[in-house]
Amino acid sequence: MLWLVILAVVVMIAAALLTVFLRSYLAAVAAVSVVSLALAVIFALLRAPDVALAEAAVAAGLSGVLLALTVRRTGLWRSDAGDGKK
Amino acid sequence: MTVIGDIFLLVGAVFLCLAALGMVRMPDVFNRIQTGTKGSTLGALSVLIGVFFHHPDWWAKLVVLAVFVLVTSPVGSSIIARAALATGLRPWHQAEDEETV
Amino acid sequence: MMGLEIGILGGIAVALLGIAVLLGAARLVLGPTVADRVVAADILTIITTAALVWLALVQDSAIVLDIALVFGALSFVGVVAIARALEKRS
Amino acid sequence: MTRRFAMTFAGLLFVWILLTGTLAVQEIIVGILVAAGTAAISIRHLQWLDDVMLTPLLPLHLGRYFFTFFKALIFANFDVARRVVTPGMAIRPAVVRVHTELHSDLGKLWLANSITLTPGTLTVDLDGQELLIHWIDATPGTDLETATREIVAGFEKVLKEFLK
Structure with missing residues (x-):
């Protein structure tokens, strides 16, 4: 079990670093949703199912949708550099 | 019963693992979606069946989850493929030309 | 850590799931285009849903199934939203 | 209503x-x-609900559909698994456009989903009555149009029994 928590933490940290360093906003949104995914798994592993439920509902779903819609509405994808059409 | 459940769980894990491996190995987005979505759908279904053999009293929620995975996973992959097409990723261009001839 | 018993087959299944998560995360980190990363996130959510169902079995608590359900539903909506936003940038 | x-x-x-x-x-x-x-x-x-034809035989048709579908899904997985573990790239991607006879949105969605989970094919786009299908392995020499047509027709036949 401990190894699973460590694995989830590693994935979470990787995705969080990716969120910071990615130049494309949309890719960063995808990485953020992976962060909250890993966080929900950690909560579930640590036997806090109610917290995990809230985390899955709010962070994985709503914040991803909101961020994606924001990127779409504000046209921030125009400032994408490099990380896109290849 | 438990052994059958374990076998289904194992098969599901193998297919999920193969799907992820396909994601890493395939050369372009569309092939990644192909390998990823098929393997993960059957893998998830197989895990659900395995859990059903361990805990038959959970059947109702497992059925809802199975229907959910079956409906959403192909829709999700199709929509990503469509978005990839819209962003201008077209690795198969020559093949398409050959065909129309 | 928590004294949960997992059989040998179950242990192998966990290891495979862990490898699958790592491989998916590798595609998320490497993937040259945005679409690659979104696909990786999508596959990771499906793997996670399956892993949560399995976790419900290990912890023997049906509420984890609810987490899997909510998680599957909302992450699908999230992936669709990202894909739609990606589509618009063409 | x-x-x-x-x-x-x-x-x-x-x-x-x-x-x-x-x-x-x-x-x-x-x-x-x-x-x-x-x-x-x-x-x-929920206009798409009008596309379902409610007949007494609906469960039968659904059962037949799921039988075909699961056979295709399991076959597809072994196909994909073989490709993934084969060293080197065992793929030749190609793209085909086919016409479908299903008119309703639900029917087209269902068809597209089925095709995505069938061996070697992926629905990329749906434009009116046209489906854009990506093939993972277009072996030279096979008639792709006909092959795609066959896959589509196989599901179409079953789906047309209960969808417009």
Whole structure:
């Protein structure tokens, strides 16, 4: 079990670093949703199912949708550099 | 019963693992979606069946989850493929030309 | 850590799931285009849903199934939203 | 409209019963209220429900569909697994455009989903009656148009029994 928590933490940290360093906003949104995914798994592993439920509902779903819609509405994808059409 | 459940769980894990491996190995987005979505759908279904053999009293929620995975996973992959097409990723261009001839 | 018993087959299944998560995360980190990363996130959510169902079995608590359900539903909506936003940038 | 309401209501109530997992009277009453409310709100956006042809034979057709579908899904997985573990790239991607005879949105969605989970094919785009299909392995020499047509026709035949 401990190894699973460590694995989830590693994935979470990787995705969080990716969120910071990615130049494309949309890719960063995808990485953020992976962060909250890993966080929900950690909560579930640590036997806090109610917290995990809230985390899955709010962070994985709503914040991803909101961020994606924001990127779409504000046209921030125009400032994408490099990380896109290849 | 438990052994059958374990076998289904194992098969599901193998297919999920193969799907992820396909994601890493395939050369372009569309092939990644192909390998990823098929393997993960059957893998998830197989895990659900395995859990059903361990805990038959959970059947109702497992059925809802199975229907959910079956409906959403192909829709999700199709929509990503469509978005990839819209962003201008077209690795198969020559093949398409050959065909129309 | 928590004294949960997992059989040998179950242990192998966990290891495979862990490898699958790592491989998916590798595609998320490497993937040259945005679409690659979104696909990786999508596959990771499906793997996670399956892993949560399995976790419900290990912890023997049906509420984890609810987490899997909510998680599957909302992450699908999230992936669709990202894909739609990606589509618009063409 | 009544038909649509009845279908939505029945479906939602069924899901409610599955999720709560009991047949206790108070749960059912709450479920009826919630299902009726949700159905009343969402009914205007559910035009696709009109595409389902309700016949006594519907369960039979659904069963036949799922039989074909699961056979294809399992075959597809072994196919994909073989490609993934084969050293080198065992793929030759190509793209094909095919015409479908299904008119309803639900029918086309269902067809597209089925194709995505069939061996070697992926629905990329749906444009009117045209499906854009990506092939993972277009072996030279095979007639791709015909091969795709066959796959599409196989599902179409089953789906046309209960969808417009």
